[in-house]
Amino acid sequence: MIEFFHVSKAYNGRPALQDVSLTIEKGEFVFLTGASGAGKTTLLRLIFRGDAPDEGQILVNNLNLLHVKKSAVPFLRRTMGFVFQDFRLLPKKTVFENVALALKVSGVPEGVLRVKTTETLGAVGLGHKLHALPLTLSAGEQQRVCLARAIVNDPQILLADEPTGNLDAELSGEILDLMKAVNARGTTVLLATHNRDLLHRLRRRVVRLEQGRVVEDGCPEA
16 A cells, blocks of 8 residues: 655755655555654655655555656545645635535536535534534544545545644544544555554554664554
């Protein structure tokens, strides 16, 4: 599903990733962890072609990202969902409109769009908030909207960058449970976090980075 072969990336001469080789299988739930600046966000950005590596190769569904034309990047990203710490919701659009936008840009017919958007918001517990504006919601509700927007297109891959960073322990657990449910439907989930409590709450494979290098890769049970 996702393969890194000796990938390195630097910004302004400072290494962000160094010689990373990694394979994530279809349907896996993987935690990407490490201190701030360890390279977690860079690794995610490389997967969705937000950046290109300086060295090495990356394959997603056997597609070599180095050979993907710039014009084809939007089509690649439609196979993925993204959840970020800072929400990135459109403040003047309703909850429904924020989530439906992901389908609209894909050309989904209006009838299907309405059904899928309503069903997805119901699945994350926001069926009663369709017409609310983001700034009237709690932080936990806003993150649920972000998750709904990320999964409404039934992505093959869900990338989450510190999605619980602004939430308390209880809300963090709720978001994690929702991601676990998404994973159970077959979506590959890669969740970047420095929150050790999440790793203990859900025993899954952990890839730990230090200064851009993979220093740990395995399941806690092992």
